[in-house]
């Protein structure tokens with residue numbers, strides 16, 4: 001990778017010239033391999049037992065085990081476990097990005113014959129337009145909601161799942177998880193840290209919520225906001241146009257798509273090896289499900305089987321059986337699917353050296369938006385305290401890839417990454433930021449802003465030596481890393497996506 005050399009004076013250069021220059025000169029923009037663990041070890045994925053102590057069959061994580069990976073409801077910050085920084089650090093800004101909570105499977109992940117129902121008659125999807133202009137002669141909209149049903153007359157049967165849900169739709173218990181998630185965030189950032197304003201204050205001018213155009217993110221946001229603020233009033237959800245949305249991400253990025261396809265192709269020896277080694281498992285699952293061996297969607301990766309099985313288990317539904325032969329998917333087969341799914345996510349987003357370039361190009365716009373939010377807080381031109389994004393596993397995975405997380409996992413339902421921006425207030429204090437050997441501390445006494453990144457409520461550890469354990473990292477280092485990869489205001493991203501800027 002080329003060292004980052006800004007051609008125009010950036011915000012940081014103007015505000016903290018020495019710090020920004022030092023950061024740009026020394027920050028490491030290269031890809032660094034993740035740690036070797038069971039998750040990215042193909043032998044373990046294929047031939048161990050269980051699923052590494054992870055939870056796949058309930059949203060509840062037993063007390064005392066909170067923080068454990070739970071596919072149905074990933075850990076997030078809560079007052080009980082939250083580690084409060086020392087008093088010399090004053091919180092100035094929080095940006096949260098999370099995956100939506102648990103849902104039905106997607107239509108594409110159903111087996112050819114789906115005798116099982118998923119019904120959603122116990123909830124309404126409220127959907128209506130209403131003028132925002134005050135004093136409109138036509139008044140407020142009725143609170144209309146979608147009431148899914150199947151017609152006895154309609155001869156066209158939708159392929160895939162049957163039932164009154166949309167596929168996908170956040171389930172009722174997934175809505176409950178969303179509410180709890182919101183309440184827990186208020187517990188930490190209001191009750192514990194006294195950072196967010198109270199429920200009866202003008203909190204709406206201090207916070208922003210953002211979703212993708214996939215409706216399930218709005219379903220989560222409504223419940224999350226109610227859980228946080230105890231409100232049932234009208235709240236705007238920021239959303240970009242569906243063809244260019246950076247949060248999902250949905251903007252066209254040919255180079256990024258090609259890099260990801262190459263990782264998931266026989267051109268990648270590790271990928272080819274895992275599919276070959278899993279042939280027996282595939283044959284067994286196909287015989288039960290009736291999925292033809294020629295179905296490329298099911299056989300390009302374990303994604304579809306994983307979603308089909310895990311969505312059922314998270315909702316306490318039995319593993320599927322073949323009504324003709326009577327044989328059923330066993331728990332051990334399901335666990336092997338889950339282990340292989342974890343291995344695949346680590347391969348796609350971390351182990352493959354091209355993963356960084358693929359994620360940088362396809363998620364670079366959101367990265368630049370985050371950087372811009374932090375810059376405007378630092379320069380005092382933004383009084384938003386809290387920005388909350390509701391997104392997808394593809395969003396969280398790309399962000400973990402850009403941050404080069406040391407141990408990649410498939411981000412489960414409700415997975416949460418938080419960026420906390422602090423200002424160090426007490427410069428005379430003797431207490432020092434604990435130095436980590438390879439992190440750069442040149443910014444001490446310069447801007448005085450520091451970042452902590454939490455994943456699943458715990459400090460995120462990066463394999464990139466410039467980032468390391470991202471706890472009170474001088475913000476100049478993180479911004480120089482982001483700028484070097486995507487450019488300030490995403491200036492490099494279109495070029496990286498269309499191949500006019502080499503990666």
Ligand SMILES: *[C@@H]1O[C@H](CO)[C@@H](O)[C@H](O)[C@H]1NC(C)=O
Nearest residue numbers: 036037038040041042043044
């Ligand atoms: C992968 O796991 C196997 C079986 O536990 C072990 O023998 C091997 O050393 C591991 N590979 C790496 C690279 O850690």
Ligand SMILES: *[C@@H]1O[C@H](CO)[C@@H](O)[C@H](O)[C@H]1NC(C)=O
Nearest residue numbers: 050051054055056057058316
């Ligand atoms: C969930 O899975 C764990 C481990 O596989 C098992 O011990 C537990 O009994 C299961 N719980 C339910 C409700 O099936």
Ligand SMILES: *[C@@H]1O[C@H](CO)[C@@H](O)[C@H](O)[C@H]1NC(C)=O
Nearest residue numbers: 113287288289290322324325
């Ligand atoms: C069930 O098993 C039979 C016999 O192995 C197979 O022909 C069929 O495709 C399987 N799937 C379903 C959904 O019946």
Ligand SMILES: *[C@@H]1O[C@H](CO)[C@@H](O)[C@H](O)[C@H]1NC(C)=O
Nearest residue numbers: 008009010011372488489491
């Ligand atoms: C980035 O965008 C912001 C806001 O639009 C602007 O103030 C700033 O000058 C831009 N920075 C660069 C380097 O173009």
Ligand SMILES: *[C@@H]1O[C@H](CO)[C@@H](O)[C@H](O)[C@H]1NC(C)=O
Nearest residue numbers: 491493494495496498499500
């Ligand atoms: C590729 O992106 C660059 C940088 O934004 C742009 O100037 C150029 O027009 C784009 N080329 C094509 C073929 O879209």
Ligand SMILES: CC(=O)N[C@H]1CO[C@H](CO)[C@@H](O)[C@@H]1O
Nearest residue numbers: 111113114115116308309320
């Ligand atoms: C693997 C699996 O669960 N397959 C199932 C996917 O879900 C449908 C319906 O729930 C089952 O019929 C399939 O067997």
